[in-house]
Amino acid sequence: MSSTPTATPPTPTSPVTLAVGDEMPVSEFGPLTRSHIVRYAGASGDFNPIHHDEEFARSAGMPGVFGMGLLHGGLLGQRLAAWVGLAAIRAYRIRFTGQVWPGDVLCFSGTVTGVREQDGEQLADLALEVTRQTGDPAIRATAVAKVAQCA
């Protein structure tokens, strides 16, 4: 099977401690294959042919098929969950800034931009990014996570 899942650390079971400037462990995914794209199409229900049919993609003026934004958005979401804890995520918002192509190696990173208190909860604001091996950004994202109260 060409789309071998990669190990992700288990999602923390309680809010973690985060401070401004803390970074998500940097990770990579790839090279991206058509099998990854097709597998995500089946999982998500996104059967837009531009993502799996070369002929259709070329007729739409693209060089070929490309990954759906929610594929690398989802890959980033899993890393966010593995970092801050699935149950601690309050919001996750992604902005698509460029396409990803078969053969791409994607890099995932994130940083804490702020920590604040709201309604008795300690919340961290996060900035996240997916970049291609070329350095081009494919996603810029923000997230809000509940974090452990300061001692």
Next chain:
Amino acid sequence: MTDDSLTGRDLGTMTFPVDRSKVREFARSLGDLDEVYTDVEAARAAGFTDIPVPPTFVVSSAHWREEDNMVATLGLDLRRALHGECGWEYYGPVVVGDELTASRRVSGVSTREGRRGGTMTMVSIETDFTNQRGELVVRQTDVLVETGG
């Protein structure tokens, strides 16, 4: 081309089950082998009542829409339409065995001049997911962009 009259338009409601096989398939398609997404015991040990769903899982509700031609419904030109943004606000856990109802509406329409000329139209769509107890658990907001023609 679209206009302000779209704002507030109801784009329909549908109900779908949160299925264990789908959750496993979704997590694995994203390369995640965390047992919390496949093993109920691991999920309970992690504090969930059953297997929880990945952060972006609700998008798989697309499988349950009879017709998901939102771009055409909104009067946008498919050849010039892009998915610009997607976001989720989380209000409560979603676990295997839940039944979610998704209600979708147009929450805003705006236009601005594109960098390469022509008018860009941005349509925001909100989808509320409520569970079988009537609790709002996730709100998804999408922004569709039609580039200048």
